[in-house]
Amino acid sequence: MEGNRIASCEEIMRNKQVILREHVRGFPRDVDMEVRDGSVKLKVEDGSSGAMWVKNLYLSCEPKTRLLMDTIRPGSPITGFGVARVVDSANPKFKKGDLVLGITGWEEYSLIASSETFFKIEHTDVPLSYYNGILGMPGLSAYVGFFELCSPKKGESVYISTAAGGVGLLVGQFAKLLGCYVVGSAGSQEKLLKNKFGFDEAFNYKEEADLDAALKRYFPEGIDIYFENVGGKMLDAVLLNMKSHGRIAACGMSSQYNLEQPEGTHNLMNLILKQVRMEGFLVSSYYHLYPKFLETVLPHIKQGKITYVEDIVEGLENAPAALVGLFSGHNVGKRVIVVSRE
């Protein structure tokens, strides 16, 4: 072991990185990011207890990446969840060669100072990239938001915005497996929601001049559960259409991420009139449920009961455009950036 470690210490590697140039205002643009080459020694410095170097394999590209951009320093790489292989470790939880899932950088190699967000990947009889989506944080988000926060019951009416995204597609399928009536909206490809993913109904929100009317068409008796991914005008229309004692799991509000001033939500009085519970959540508070979640979802995948689609982008050099394109609403399935297939 010690011999291996010394050998890896001496490697100096090229490290291609996607760097945040400066803080983004509004929608991210290609020019906000720069792909450049650095070099790294893949050695954990003595005394860096808990640190490890990882080789990034698959990175998750999602609306929250935009939010994370506000938390990093210009000149640093973009951050987000990814699947990686440990190449050097002073962390007792992970050893060289382990496959891991956690918050890493948009670069070929990352030094991980804290392993709090990291999970060891144990099941490798499914594609590794799945750990960015259905088996990763989007999957856990769908599971937690739907089952833990919304206490769904068979036969209830479920509405999902950004339904063609990584989280939404799973919520819809979880809801169908439970026996709910499920409607999703998306910015394009909405027909796939019905034809490929088994949603009962789907619509393109861009084609609806009146979102309230659209929701009344699909939910004449109202919505029991709303899985909130977008916020803004959609939330306002949903509030008008919630059933009494409805539940809203707020997972994201992607329509607001690029605004300097968030839009106002005007119909909150309906939370009272309809006795609605709205709860926001961050998947990071539910890591303890990850093993239970995997136990639930792995059999569904292996038995083909859940359809999973990836939207694969090859190479870090294409990562900025992949992030920018996310907000035009044309992708279906989980967008993953392949850094290396090893």
Next chain:
Amino acid sequence: MEGNRIASCEEIMRNKQVILREHVRGFPRDVDMEVRDGSVKLKVEDGSSGAMWVKNLYLSCEPKTRLLMDTIRPGSPITGFGVARVVDSANPKFKKGDLVLGITGWEEYSLIASSETFFKIEHTDVPLSYYNGILGMPGLSAYVGFFELCSPKKGESVYISTAAGGVGLLVGQFAKLLGCYVVGSAGSQEKLLKNKFGFDEAFNYKEEADLDAALKRYFPEGIDIYFENVGGKMLDAVLLNMKSHGRIAACGMSSQYNLEQPEGTHNLMNLILKQVRMEGFLVSSYYHLYPKFLETVLPHIKQGKITYVEDIVEGLENAPAALVGLFSGHNVGKRVIVVSRE
């Protein structure tokens, strides 16, 4: 008994009423209401099963009265909770002479078609008017919103808007009895919250140019529980100051009741970032908890552990002004209109 009933059937009584002239836009004004005399026969017609005539004694005057005005027909009396005595009844649950609490009219005598909202008053060793406040729906609202929805714990930080109102004063005292840090805001008389009702701190929201800064002053570490009575700008400021895993019980949004277009709430993204649960409720869904609530609160009152203040308005002829004045924020305690002391 039958003899009594026949006797009461024949009485023709003057019935002073507070009539809604036409639907109100914005704040209610005196001229929206008219006090006039009618006459009634206090006899439940044959075949009106479940109906009863009541003599109204004490009426509750509260912000929600304004909301109820949108649900009644012009030409009808204002409606709301009140304490009354049954004068004739075809309802097996209530007999002549019973004291009851329920939704009645702003008039001397009301015909109650449905007794769904009605409770029989059993404990008469406290002032009857209390059943409009601390022992009635405001009390049950405070109890349900604070204990059932917010799961409060000793030592938590609690903020209450409209803290000098009928519900807010109780929430604050419940929270103090539990051992919470309690701050309230009001439109006037805020000093009484500290000096008379035992709040830890209080402020006048009208004197704060920056509500966010005011909340940061009183809650440097954030708010665990917000008891929402006003909505609008206050809610926006609160959202910026909630602690992680905070809870908001939405009981009312009185700042919005008089607006033709509700204000926008801009900071809902904080529900996600701070993982806040916001839940609206109507006390009507919690009537089953009324006996449990009475068991809890009656001993507190008898032992003097809860301070209760009423803001008594004498006579139906003063009721319109009492309602109008409610929205200028000058009352302290539960506003009650005395129709008759019998």
